[in-house]
Amino acid sequence: MAKRPSAGVVKEVLPNGLRVLVEPLSDFSSVSVGVWVLTGSRDEDPAKTGISHLIEHLAFKGTPGRTARQIALEIDSLGGSLNAFTSKEFTSFYARVLGESLPQAIDILGDITLNAAFDQPDLDREKEVVIQEIMMVEDTPEDLIHDLHSREFWSGHGLGWPILGTLSSLESIARQDVVAYHRDRYRSGSIIITAAGAVDPARLFDEIERSFRGLNSGSFGPDRKSPLASPGIHVINRSLEQVHFCAGFEGIRVDHEDRYALYLLNTILGGGMSSRLFQRIREERGLAYSVYSYHSAYQDAGLLTIYCGTGPDRFAEALLLIKQEIESLAASSVSEDEFVTAKRQLKGNLLLGLESTTNRMNQLARNEIYFGRQVSPSEIEEGIDRITVDEVRYLSERLFDPARMALSVIGPVDEETIDATRF
Numbered sequence: 103m104a105k106r107p108s109a110g111v112v113k114e115v116l117p118n119g120l121r122v123l124v125e126p127l128s129d130f131s132s133v134s135v136g137v138w139v140l141t142g143s144r145d146e147d148p149a150k151t152g153i154s155h156l157i158e159h160l161a162f163k164g165t166p167g168r169t170a171r172q173i174a175l176e177i178d179s180l181g182g183s184l185n186a187f188t189s190k191e192f193t194s195f196y197a198r199v200l201g202e203s204l205p206q207a208i209d210i211l212g213d214i215t216l217n218a219a220f221d222q223p224d225l226d227r228e229k230e231v232v233i234q235e236i237m238m239v240e241d242t243p244e245d246l247i248h249d250l251h252s253r254e255f256w257s258g259h260g261l262g263w264p265i266l267g268t269l270s271s272l273e274s275i276a277r278q279d280v281v282a283y284h285r286d287r288y289r290s291g292s293i294i295i296t297a298a299g300a301v302d303p304a305r306l307f308d309e310i311e312r313s314f315r316g317l318n319s320g321s322f323g324p325d326r327k328s329p330l331a332s333p334g335i336h337v338i339n340r341s342l343e344q345v346h347f348c349a350g351f352e353g354i355r356v357d358h359e360d361r362y363a364l365y366l367l368n369t370i371l372g373g374g375m376s377s378r379l380f381q382r383i384r385e386e387r388g389l390a391y392s393v394y395s396y397h398s399a400y401q402d403a404g405l406l407t408i409y410c411g412t413g414p415d416r417f418a419e420a421l422l423l424i425k426q427e428i429e430s431l432a433a434s435s436v437s438e439d440e441f442v443t444a445k446r447q448l449k450g451n452l453l454l455g456l457e458s459t460t461n462r463m464n465q466l467a468r469n470e471i472y473f474g475r476q477v478s479p480s481e482i483e484e485g486i487d488r489i490t491v492d493e494v495r496y497l498s499e500r501l502f503d504p505a506r507m508a509l510s511v512i513g514p515v516d517e518e519t520i521d522a523t524r525f
């Protein structure tokens with residue numbers, strides 16, 4: 103029997119244990135559908151990091167019934183798009199097509215998810231592709247700094263391992279490793295399918311049951327242990343034109359009761375062009391082109407990060423200004439206008455996101471994964487509205503502990519310079 107977790111969303115558990123959630127939207131002509139596999143980079147063998155991402159690549163390289171070119175031609179002939187991504191905690195394959203083409207899209211998604219051939223020549227080529235991807239990140243310090251920061255902050259834990267893997271870990275992954283990983287992780291109880299847009303739920307369930315009937319039964323239950331934060335300073339000295347750095351503090355898990363206060367805290371601090379960091383460091387002082395903050399939330403942990411890229415001679419000043427802004431937040435110097443603006447910004451972003459079938463499909467999955475239910479837009483708005491200035495201040499005091507800060511730096515700097523500007 104289909105259940106309705108919230109108005110407009112239908113949930114069905116198919117006979118093989120596969121969970122399907124769908125949100126029909128009569129005003130849309132397109133539909134987005136995604137296959138969510140509940141395993142990610144944090145669940146890998148530390149000697150074979152990057153295997154989840156490698157399988158994501160290999161899924162598009164062909165099946166017994168389709169070559170890589172045929173997969174591309176089929177989705178293009180529908181006027182649609184097909185893509186995938188790997189995260190720390192799950193892997194997703196998704197498509198966006200016109201509603202009338204949904205059966206074909208589901209058939210393609212089912213084929214690449216269940217039946218990827220993992221031929222040795224394809225594995226060898228895709229390893230080289232991923233190696234180039236890793237090297238591209240290595241050559242882009244404004245990207246690399248975030249990987250370095252995560253690795254050092256969650257030192258020795260899966261949340262710190264790079265999603266792409268490393269050159270040595272990729273070298274160690276053999277075809278039998280890929281086949282075994284796929285067999286063990288890609289199971290009916292460990293996969294969620296979500297769809298939003300021009301879709302009939304009953305027809306969708308039928309198509310999915312047909313295309314995914316070959317799934318192995320059971321589920322993969324990851325043995326996830328909560329990480330411990332590792333404060334301190336970590337430097338990669340490079341001859342660059344800029345210093346790229348991340349200052350990080352332990353955040354909160356994705357379903358924490360303080361999440362709405364954190365949304366507002368991050369928005370005020372560095373979540374947009376009107377944020378404190380952007381206005382003071384870029385607009386008033388001209389110290390950086392890019393400065394912002396963001397929160398990475400996981401099943402059992404979180405990381406609040408402040409990023410800035412600035413000249414070597416302005417690094418100390420930029421870090422000092424960041425220190426002053428977080429001290430100011432903890433001292434509750436948030437004006438009523440600033441607080442109201444942040445709430446409006448958050449709610450506006452939420453409503454704009456609802457205009458995308460892909461965003462809505464993503465949200466269905468994330469709600470199911472992290473909350474086990476659908477969190478409605480109205481519930482989120484109410485959660486934002488009831489937060490007070492004092493709650494943001496209390497959270498600031500708790501999170502912004504100088505003794506627990508992690509600072510990661512890439513650029514022409516040395517330890518003495520950083521020690522002189524510590525929080």
